[in-house]
Amino acid sequence: MRAILKRIPLPPFWVRRRIGFSVMVLMGAIVINFIIPRAMPGDITFLYTSSDMDPMVANQILRDLGLDKSQWYQFVVYLKNCFTLQFGNSFFYRTDSVISLIGEALPRTLLLLIPAQLLSITIGYFLGVISGWKAGSKKDSFITGSSLVIWAMPMFWTAMVVLYVGGYMLEWFPLRGYKTINVELNAWGAFVDRLKYIILPTIALAAKFGVTQLVMRNTMTITLKQNYVTTARAKGLSERRVKHRHAARNALMPTVTSAAMRFATLVAGLIFIEKVFSYPGMGKLILEAVLNNDYPVLQACFLAFAAVTIVTIFILDLVYARLDPRVRYE
Numbered sequence: 001m002r003a004i005l006k007r008i009p010l011p012p013f014w015v016r017r018r019i020g021f022s023v024m025v026l027m028g029a030i031v032i033n034f035i036i037p038r039a040m041p042g043d044i045t046f047l048y049t050s051s052d053m054d055p056m057v058a059n060q061i062l063r064d065l066g067l068d069k070s071q072w073y074q075f076v077v078y079l080k081n082c083f084t085l086q087f088g089n090s091f092f093y094r095t096d097s098v099i100s101l102i103g104e105a106l107p108r109t110l111l112l113l114i115p116a117q118l119l120s121i122t123i124g125y126f127l128g129v130i131s132g133w134k135a136g137s138k139k140d141s142f143i144t145g146s147s148l149v150i151w152a153m154p155m156f157w158t159a160m161v162v163l164y165v166g167g168y169m170l171e172w173f174p175l176r177g178y179k180t181i182n183v184e185l186n187a188w189g190a191f192v193d194r195l196k197y198i199i200l201p202t203i204a205l206a207a208k209f210g211v212t213q214l215v216m217r218n219t220m221t222i223t224l225k226q227n228y229v230t231t232a233r234a235k236g237l238s239e240r241r242v243k244h245r246h247a248a249r250n251a252l253m254p255t256v257t258s259a260a261m262r263f264a265t266l267v268a269g270l271i272f273i274e275k276v277f278s279y280p281g282m283g284k285l286i287l288e289a290v291l292n293n294d295y296p297v298l299q300a301c302f303l304a305f306a307a308v309t310i311v312t313i314f315i316l317d318l319v320y321a322r323l324d325p326r327v328r329y330e
Helices: 001-005 014-039 046-048 053-066 071-084 098-133 138-152 155-169 187-206 210-224 225-234 239-250 252-264 267-276 282-291 295-323
Strands: none
Touching: 014 071, 014 210, 053 138, 071 282, 071 295, 098 138, 098 187, 098 239, 098 252, 098 267, 098 282, 098 295, 138 187, 155 187, 155 267, 210 239, 210 252, 225 239, 239 252, 252 295, 267 282, 282 295
């Protein structure tokens, strides 16, 4: 066994250090994740019990929820749940386990999040390249101004505008939900049906491409002043080749950073989007858990998003080193 382990090459020192740092951040997130839900205003015992309830029944409810124990005991149980990925049952839904609730909501959210992020990055990239290539022109002013206006719009307002235009005025897409109920469909029909329900929320999420566009535009204006771009032009290369192979490719690093961080912190936007469209995903689940002080659901959801953020940042470090060999975290 030792001989086999010796043959496995270890990652570079900076990679190991970043892994250790990510683990430390995750441990800090686990502790904070326990404190924040319990720091919310109000007494949770009054939410799930009442003064006119039989004391024996009220005590039994608190025992079932684990709220009759001390905070330290609850913290030990919480740590055990984190490392075993068994978060118990929801306080609000009682009989439903947290894992089953997340297992239903997470795939629906990913159906929105991944296409919306890809669409947002694609639109922001090409608009940023166009405006950066013609910086100071009327085309640049129009693209950048439009991106700023859309970016400045609150997420819930963007969602309502998209819902009003696409669902009410044009009547092209459903107004709410995620699938047509009480209808038997084959595989292709079910796919088309789900697609109709996710198009509007995906557009609302992807409308926040302004950050990517602005970052790409500003980085392009700096990159175009570099000597290698001047050399490429002097060689007689086509405008398309200079724009995308020399300028845009070397301006990608800040764009990758903004896109990755936006993916990791899009949970706030998901709450608004899923509420407006009545879409049963992670955002709607978190909102219901906040309103009902559902500690297990809040802890599991926030821990999942914290882990996604940490992993995203770690992958971003690796991508940085790949895009620019000069980057080494020594």
